[in-house]
Amino acid sequence: MTKEKLIEIENVSKQYGSFKAVNDISLDVYSGEIFGFLGVNGAGKTTTLRMLAGVLRPTAGRIRLGGFDIEEEPLKAKAITGYIPDRPYIYSKLTGREFLYFIADLYSMDKKEAEESIDKYLAEYSLVEWQDELIESYSHGMRQRLATCAALIHKPKILIIDEPMVGLDPHGAKLLKDCMRRYAREGMAIMLSTHSLNVAEEVSDRIAIIHKGSILTVGTLDEIRSQTGGFNDGLESMFLQLTSQAGQELEH
DSSP states (O other), X not given: XXXXXXXXXXXXXXXXXXXXXXXXXXXXXXXXXXXXEEOOTTSSHHHHHHHHTTSSOOSEEEEEETTEETTTSHHHHHHTEEEEOSSOOOOTTSBHHHHHHHXXXXXXXXXXXXXXHHHHHHHHTTOGGGTTSBGGGSOHHHHHHHHHHHHHTTOOSEEEEESTTTTOOHXXXXXXXXXXXXXXXXXXXXXXEESOHHHHHHXXXXXXEEETTEEEEEEOHHHHHHHHTOTTXXXXXXXXXXXXXXXXXXXX
């Protein structure tokens, strides 16, 4: 089965004054793929994902989602994309179900389709018994799961997740990893940023390592091993080797 190119990042940069948060990066992510975007805090991960979601505008370069240019056709691009930011904002004075109705309305979903989708994801993320409680009474992990439901409610082709495991207990983390694998099998393209090497190694089909705004490498774990010469190395040692080398090169 031919995989569809769903995320296209072409020579994208984001600059704040003289500081380049993201420096001329290019990436493609395909349908059915979980793509891990790795870097330390401040490497440019969140900035990149915010540009993908249309929250920030690139200083240079082009982003297409499902073939739609994020700047030229933002509504069409966002209609097929779900985004879970690192700190999701959720209206705490709504109930969980009311919040999902609100999100469904933003996507102009048909009422029957919205009801079915809300029921499905509340059950999938174990929130049914809390659906009529105010969100202000939710734990951090429950808010994360509700934000995930909100990102999925309109059945996106693309899912963008920034630090997906923050605040999740082991059960919540396993649930999300299992669900991501299933969504990918069903054809969704998933791009997740993380500084958790274990998460990236466990779920990603391909990985990009970003350091100080620049991409150091892109590939499968085996491809990155062959690039670094560490044929038995885990992701942690390869990550440390690549980022250390990049740091030394910048110093010189």
